[in-house]
Amino acid sequence: MSDEKKQLQAEVERTRRELGETVEALAHKVDVPSRVKEQAQETKLKVTAATNDAIDSVSTATANAIGSATAATNKAIDSATAATNHAIDSLPDPVAEQVEKARRHPGAIAAALIALVLAIWAISRRNR
Template sequence: MSDASRTHVGTPTPEELRAQVERTREELGQTVEALAHKADIKAQAQEKTAAVRKRAAEETAVVAGHVRANAHHAVQLVKDRTPDRVRDQAAQASGLVGHATARAGRLVAEHTPDSVHDRAGQAATTARANRKPLFVAGAALVVALLLVRHRHGCR
């Protein structure tokens, strides 16, 4: 505001106040518009992320379907090319192995002292309570075995 537009007392006139209010409204409107624009960008980014996730899920489903179809086809080829005599022998061997395993399990259970059963139960309970460290230890053991096997194979 300039000195010329003020009255003698130095207070703004009603027209000046209206103009000042109008300018403030315009500035506020621009600020709100800028904030809304920023919010729209965020929303757009979220929409794009959702679209990418959806597309990835669809592509994963398609690939999984192809893998299942190929696996089914491979199984069918093996079945078709395996003679009936071999399939019958495999089924028979599988049955024998199942029976032998069950019998061995019963024999071990019958001849194992109760103290060993108790200790095994305690170990199983502890393992269930501490699965994560057990999985980590198992993974470390597998990696160590693979490294040892690889070193022996490279010599």
């Protein structure tokens, strides 16, 4: 009878354990606020990962665009410089010398242009 009693006790313990697991699973299904929090946390993690991926993509695209724009700008500057140098080289020597002096002193050119504009303005005001 002792073996039979032990078997029954083992059966009762196994049944209790299974019943406890079943009750725990049912309690989890019934605990809606907890399940909503879990789902919200999972969604938050997914959104964060997607946001980080998007930021990385935009950063890479921006860096590529800046690199392309910089290369194009440098190429345009080099072309303009070459064209300017070619134009200056084709000028007579005295004129080319004056242009070179003017290139070294852009403030003087700006001042001369401002003076010219003011003189034209003063003459046009006097003629009215």
